[in-house]
Amino acid sequence: MRLTLRYAFSTVVISVLLLSGCSNNDGTPVTVQKGIIDLPQTGQTKTSPINPASANSDGNLQEGVAWPSPRFIRDTSGCADGGFVITDNLTGLIWLGDANDYNSGNTQSWNIALNTDSSDTNPNLGGGTNQFSYCGHTDWRMPNRNELLSLVNWSKSSISVWLNDTEGFSNLAPDNYWSSSVYAPNTGLAWIISMSFGRANADFKSNGAQVLPVRGPIGD
Secondary structure: OEEOOOOEEEEEEEOOEEEEEEEOOOOOEEEEEOOOEEEOOOOOOOOOOOOOOOOOHHHHOOOEEEEOOOOOOEOOOOOOOOEEEEEEOOOOEEEEEEHHHOOHHEEEEEHHHHOOOOOOOOOHHHHHHHHEEEEOOOEEEEHHHHHHOOOOOOOOOHHHHHHHHHHEOOOOOOOEEEEEEEEEOOOOHHHHHEEOOOOEEEEEEEOEOOOOOOOOOOOO
């Protein structure tokens, strides 16, 4: 069996493993092939965040698939009243361009954002009551932990400032953003990603955090 990921990242090949002593129901040996996992560069370069980058450091080696240029594209197709989306040419994900266009930029609890608590009448991403609709699409969802982390540029001291000032986004707050990924050690919590420092943490689902809707990737 071969596992492939849809995102374009640097190739890590793990060879076929023959599991000694294990067999299928028919007595044939079990052969497991781990997949090819492609990982992107982190954004660190030979001059940022340290100039010059230390020998054999991330910025010096720049392992991984290079980011396309431009990486982020602003698109107004199907949008009204100045709305726009941002397509990420690295991952194929389509992001809400102006963070204030969802719930007026206000925080929501994880439960309300995913409509597990339907008492709130504000837009949500739960696919039911008050499902968020934007630029002609209703399949917006809360990104998972990995998708949110894909927005992080590890050469920048503030992720939101970089995305707002140079990559076409608007009104991203230097704050925590909910992911749809539940925190396994305590399922009353979910993962959050800081758009200030790129740090991943977990918080109670009943607490408030920012929400940045996503669609795609392209081709889904």
